Amino acid sequence: MEVDLNRVADKLQSLLEAQIGKGNVYNVVAAVQSYDRSIDFVGCAGTADPQAGATITPDTPYFIASVTKMYTAAIVMRLFEAQRIDLDAPISKYLPASLIRGIHIYKGTDYSDQIKVHQLIAQTSGLADHEKDKPKGQKSVMDELKAGQDRWISTEEAIDIVRTLSPRFAPGKSGKAYYSNANYRLLGAIIESVTGKSMAENFQEMIYVPLGLRNTYLYDWTAPRSDDTPATIYFKKAPAIIPKYLSSNISDGGLVSTAHECLIFLRAFFEGRLFDKTLLDRMATWNSVFFPLRYGYGLMYFKLPRFFWPLPLPEFIGHSGSTGSFAFICPSRSLYLAGTVNQVASPSKPFFLMINLVRATG
DSSP: OOOOHHHHHHHHHHHHHHHTTSTTOOEEEEEEEETTSSSEEEEEEEEEETTTTEEOOTTOOEEOGGGHHHHHHHHHHHHHHTTSSOTTSBGGGTSOHHHHTTSOEETTEEOGGGOBHHHHHTTOSOOOOTTTOOOTTSOOHHHHHHTTOOOOOOHHHHHHHHHTSOOSSOTTOTTOOOOOHHHHHHHHHHHHHHHSSOHHHHHIIIIIHHHTOSSOEEOOTTSOOTTSOOOOOEETTEEOOOHHHHHHOHHHHOEEEOHHHHHHHHHHHHHTSSSOTTHHHHHOOOEEEETTEEEOSSOEEEOOOGGGOSSOOOOEEEEEOTTSEEEEEEGGGTEEEEEEOOBTTOTTHHHHHHHHHHHHTO
């Protein structure tokens, strides 16, 4: 049956407009593209900048947050393919002892030198998370950020925080995964060590230039792009003003992009234009990370159980971010989806939005 593309676009746009005002969503942008490009939609609704009163547009950049991990994972896989990184090697092969000393002491055993590169990328190292885990008697970094205490946290400081926290399990424990931003801070350090270049240079040379991305960049609070301001992020009803912290999340969550350019990256990632497509089989090694998500190599697998939804649900593979960002494929419907709701306090919202976007396509 032939799809009425104008009707689909109208349904998708109406769905986005209906998000505004629900669950403290003040702006939303989403792109939906079919594998054959017969559906190629980018829409938006809401206000990008409440202070300036600027309306969001399909080309408004936004913080992709932890979707950045897919970009970092892509670089690691490229370096693996070029035999410059051994995924099965211990991280001590690439990182100085001063950085990794004592980061993983579990039940009296020091596993710090035994963590493998692939355990970082798959979130199976067992390392604590410097962002959300709480040192004894103290607040977590996330608690401080929510309270308005913005600050830059270098990789060295992030790892220092990890040393004060208890690991969750021994590295590589069967069936175990724990989502830790520290894993991707260390991956960034490995990439820089192997290439002798900064993450900014590596993103430029291995992602932006090959894919022709002109509106994707690492956010830098010291040199903001005045003519290209990312859409405002919210924590509940208040704008989340954390430019310093966002700037410090380089390899784990620092990129800004647009919905259109996220789709370009997604297609390249899954179509084998960044690394050999056969490596996706290894990357799809899923472990439960938090219900209902499973984690592979820089990828999330999402599918809700039947009791959550009255109709059969598709699966999604990609990544989400704490700002409400998302970039996933829906294999059963041959769709790519990307966008954001820019709301930190509603982590489930982008997932339900994706389900509804897919349903709206027919």
